[in-house]
Amino acid sequence: MALTQELGEFVAGVAARGAPPATHAVAKTGFIDSIATMIAGRREDAVRTAHAALSPLAGGPARLWFGDAQAGAADAALLNGMAAHALDFDDVSLRGHPSAVLMPAIVALAQERGATGRAMLDAYVAGFETWGELVDRESGIHHMKGWHPTGVFGAVGAAAACACLLGLDARRASHALGLAASQSAGLMSNFGSMAKPFHAGRAAQAGVLSARLAAAGFTASPDALEHPQGFLAAISPAGNVDRESPADTLGRQWRIEARGLNLKKYPTCYYTHRAIDALLALLARQPVDAGEVASVEVTMSREHATVLRNHRPGDALAAKFSIEFAMASALVAGKVGMAQLDDGFVRSAPVQDLFARVHVSFAAAYDPDTPGAAFADQVVVRTRGGAVHASEPVHHALGHAQRPLPAAMLREKFLDCLHAGGATQGGEALFTQLLSLEHQSANGLQVLQLPDANHDSSTEIPCGS
Secondary structure, eight states: OOHHHHHHHHHHHHHHHOOOHHHHHHHHHHHHHHHHHHHHHTTSHHHHHHHHHHOSOOOOSEESTTSSOEEOHHHHHHHHHHHHHHTSOSOBBTTBOHHHHHHHHHHHHHHHHTOBHHHHHHHHHHHHHHHHHHHTTBOSOHHHHTBOHHHHHHHHHHHHHHHHHHTOOHHHHHHHHHHHHTTOOOBGGGTTSTHHHHHHHHHHHHHHHHHHHHHTTOOOOTTTTTSTTSHHHHHOSSSOBOOSSOOTTTTTSOHHHHHOOBOOSSSSOGGGHHHHHHHHHHHHHSOOOGGGEEEEEEEEOHHHHHHOOOSSOOSHHHHTTOHHHHHHHHHHHSOOSTTTSSHHHHHSHHHHHHHTTEEEEEOSOBOTTSTTOBSOBEEEEEETTSOEEEOOOBSSOTTSTTSOOOHHHHHHHHHHHHHHTTOOSSHHHHHHHHHTGGGSBGGGSOOOOOOOTTTOOSOOOOSOO
16 A cells, blocks of 8 residues: 555544554643743744734634634634744654644644544644654655755644544545645745744644645545655655655554653754753853853754854844854853843844854764764853863753653743733643643633734743743
């Protein structure tokens, strides 16, 4: 059986039989974390601009950012997906940001259909596993070719999730995947701009549209994913992609259990996190005045350094993809939080002055379990007085699936992010509901009272700082 059809069979099987409880536990964390970052991110310029450009929105049953405003499922998936990814504070796995795509698509369609929380969790698992099956067939690094995997694989993963939620049979589910593959997009060159969160939102929207079209009888090629001119071949960096092996572990070995989700402690590109952990731990052990720093050397992989393309960022959007900013923020402020992801702080003299003193060297040892990653990242700080301070190597950042955030820290991040998004009430109730999502319904979840993001001028509360 061809891969596209195998994945269609798998998605239909999850819809019919459900996914194991252990997979639901990981999926719930994805919902919690991405809903938090979505509500915090709704005030970002990219989201406000897109909302204004699309207004007036047609009415519908799907809620924008869990607030009073409602729209059709496709529009809600787009705007909610943009908000979930706008801060770059959302979780990481499968070489991308799965929850920022899967959650908005699932929630929007689930609210439209009045779906159960259990069905939402099954849909998330179906989307995650489909995404993982495709990304694991590639030996190259998509980032190095210029692809943003969140937008590229996210569209197909979201289509799988939505097809599962709609209960499509195998044939129509495979058509949904093929339709989504033709909508996959996202370029590395747009990192540090409003277009990056658009990749996530557009992928979520594509998932909704593809599943709906397939449900109505709209078709795609039965081999859209594995064809020599199909999805996998088209996006492969060097053509070293497996288009032919059977997907014989689907439904027997669950990637979501084995890999989990890596949650972000800092609202910057995940490739900065190990170095931030290393430097903050070093500074806790040996305080260093930023003005006395002669140089900061960061050892990381060439692939990760390539993604961190902004060496002298001039605003907060660009700073998210700058190892120079991450190190400068840790040295100047002693933290890298939402309060530091501010244009004024990024442009301040102490921060800008440090950029030229941050240097990257490439690691020789790579992590066999994480393509493109060094085995560990490390930071060495040299002072003007000649002192040399070396951090411990960091293999997993705090928040990694192998080094998870404590439950109290996850709750704190959730509530801080809701506060940052203007939700001063209802956060505790929503968090409690999401902890038992399998016993809830999409339309029974807490509705938050949110001020108008396009006109609210209240002071934002730092999220995750």
